[in-house]
Amino acid sequence: MTAAAAALDRFVSAVDAEGLGAYGVHVRVGDDETAHRWRSDDRENVYSVAKGVCALAVGIAVAEGVLTLDTRVPELLPDLPLGPGVDRVTVRHLLTMTSGIDFAWFGDEPVPGDDLAATMLALPAVGTGERFRYTDSSPYVAMRMLATVVGDVRDWLVPRLFAPLDIDIPQWHRCPLGFVVGGSGLELRTSELARVGRLLRDRGSFEGRQLVPADWVDAMHAGWVTVGEDGPFRRYGLATWDGPGAAWRLDGRYGQYVVVDQERDAVVTITAHEETRDHRLAEIAVESVRAL
Numbered sequence: 256m257t258a259a260a261a262a263l264d265r266f267v268s269a270v271d272a273e274g275l276g277a278y279g280v281h282v283r284v285g286d287d288e289t290a291h292r293w294r295s296d297d298r299e300n301v302y303s304v305a306k307g308v309c310a311l312a313v314g315i316a317v318a319e320g321v322l323t324l325d326t327r328v329p330e331l332l333p334d335l336p337l338g339p340g341v342d343r344v345t346v347r348h349l350l351t352m353t354s355g356i357d358f359a360w361f362g363d364e365p366v367p368g369d370d371l372a373a374t375m376l377a378l379p380a381v382g383t384g385e386r387f388r389y390t391d392s393s394p395y396v397a398m399r400m401l402a403t404v405v406g407d408v409r410d411w412l413v414p415r416l417f418a419p420l421d422i423d424i425p426q427w428h429r430c431p432l433g434f435v436v437g438g439s440g441l442e443l444r445t446s447e448l449a450r451v452g453r454l455l456r457d458r459g460s461f462e463g464r465q466l467v468p469a470d471w472v473d474a475m476h477a478g479w480v481t482v483g484e485d486g487p488f489r490r491y492g493l494a495t496w497d498g499p500g501a502a503w504r505l506d507g508r509y510g511q512y513v514v515v516d517q518e519r520d521a522v523v524t525i526t527a528h529e530e531t532r533d534h535r536l537a538e539i540a541v542e543s544v545r546a547l
Contacts, residue, residue, distance in 0.1 A: 258547050259287040259521075265543040266523070267291045275536055276529040277510065279445035283453055284521045284547070290446070298425065298442040299526050302362075302507030305427070305441035307475070308416075308451070309394040310350055310494035312401060312408060314459070314471035315415050321404040322346060328376060331400040335373050340380035348383055349397040350493045351480050352390065355383035360392040362439030366430050372399045387482050387491065391438030394494065395430070398437035408435050419466055420450040439507075449524040452513040455505075456522040476503040476515075487534045499541045509533055514540040519547060 256264075263282040270277050278299065279292040316322050322331065324347040329337060340355065348354045358375045360367065368374040375392045398408050405411040409427045417425060425447070428440025435441075443451075450461065455475075459467035479490035479497055487506075490497035496506045505513040510527030514537055523540035527533065 257287045257289070258284040259289045262521070262523070262543040262547060263289050263291055265546055266539055269539045269543070270536070273532070273535065273539075275510070275532060275539075276527050277536060278526040278528065280526075280540075281445060281449035281452070281524040282521070282543070283449070283456070283523075284519065284544070288449070288453075290449070292445070296444045296446055298444050298447075299511075300428075300439065300507075301441055301443050301448060301511040301526065302439050302509065303391070304443075304448065304505040304507035304511045304513060305436075306350075306391075306394050306438045306494035307455070307505035307513065308412075308441060309398055309437050310475055311416060311451075311454075311467050312412055313346060313350065313397065313493075314467045314475075315412075316401055316405065317471065318468050322401065324350075326400065328396070328400065331403045332372065332376070332396075335370075335376050338377050338379040340383060341376050341378075343383050344376075344380055346397055346400060347493075349393040349400075352387050352393055352491060353384050353480055354388070354393055355380040355386045356393075357381070357386075357388060358392055359388065359390045360395075362391045362428060362436040370432060371430055372396050387480055389491075391436065394438035395434070395436060398435055402434055408437075416466055419461060419464060420447070420454065422447045422450065445524060445526045448511075448513065448526065449522075451505075452515065452522040452524040455513060456515050456517060456520070487537065499538050500545065502541050502544075504537055506537070510536045512537050512540065516541060516544050519544045521547075 458469040510533035
């Protein structure tokens, strides 16, 4: 039995024993990948895992020289009225949830006002770079900024990210103005998400092609912002969460995960609908790989 198959067997046995609502899982260790499905491999909303795709989009844009992490909101959204201090908010602050704007909105909620970006950015920014506030509106604004220099973000990513990963023009939910929601609403199959996971584990490379700079993927799980003292939400990076254990992850509601353990050269990708014990799925993923 290969290492990937052994880890998969442990994962599936634990999920079944604990009655968790998984849809599908892919386990890749080294060059070996295997999968198990509890239902057909349909496209599903991967919720906040989409934030990681937003970070990959920004990494590609930085490599192409169209913006930087330090690009400020008014440089690309000059026509929106800004609250006190918002002129200092950068792409980095938006991706790390440290804009200092006290505004929480999530992609399955109605959009407040006529323009979500205008609603958020009209509020004051206090403690920018220090205060953490988790919200889908921050990556939404980052994608609005990106759209001003690349056009439609989903379409721009097709030849740069989605097509090379053999992801055929995925649906990405949009606001009433037609912009991608960004922090949620991206619909992918487990197998498609697994290729995103492989890209992250391999530092932006996929089948010999460097789609995202390696140093950018490294930066996604470095320079952590401390959020809490314990538990699964202790530290946050560029759209990533630290842990469990030595791993790092993309984390979406109801158990959508890409869990990367580079010490074991492994990545575990999960889709699910588990409303009460979703983070147990990530724990089992790490336990299954670490038992190798």
